[in-house]
Amino acid sequence: MAQEEVEKKIELSWLMDFYGGLLTDKQQEVLRLHCEEDLSMGEIAQEAGISRQGVHDMLTRTAQKLFDYERKLGMATRFARMEEGLTRCREALGEKRYDDAAALIDALIRFDREDNNGI
Numbered sequence: 001m002a003q004e005e006v007e008k009k010i011e012l013s014w015l016m017d018f019y020g021g022l023l024t025d026k027q028q029e030v031l032r033l034h035c036e037e038d039l040s041m042g043e044i045a046q047e048a049g050i051s052r053q054g055v056h057d058m059l060t061r062t063a064q065k066l067f068d069y070e071r072k073l074g075m076a077t078r079f080a081r082m083e084e085g086l087t088r089c090r091e092a093l094g095e096k097r098y099d100d101a102a103a104l105i106d107a108l109i110r111f112d113r114e115d116n117n118g119i
Helices: 003-022 025-035 041-048 052-073 075-094 098-115
Strands: none
Touching: 003 025, 003 052, 003 075, 025 041, 025 052, 041 052, 052 075, 075 098
16 A cells, blocks of 8 residues: 555544544445555445445545545644644653743643634
């Protein structure tokens, strides 16, 4: 399997963690079989009870939906940014760089407020 295909499956799985609840049960099932079980189109078609072309079409549409949700809502990107900031803060605290940790916390609070329109 090409590296690019593996990376796309990982990205789709990541987006499904955030937006999977917005998909139909069938979309979730087909995407899970594709990304997590790594089944072929034929195997997914048999498992899901649809044609191979139906699997292909559903995967294409579902992936586009997930990318659209992320583009509009940005939850996965926001989560990754907050997680990175918290990791850096933990490292600063572990190294007893308290001023750096405080600055990181302040930056994360500002980022959170900007994302939530100041709320």
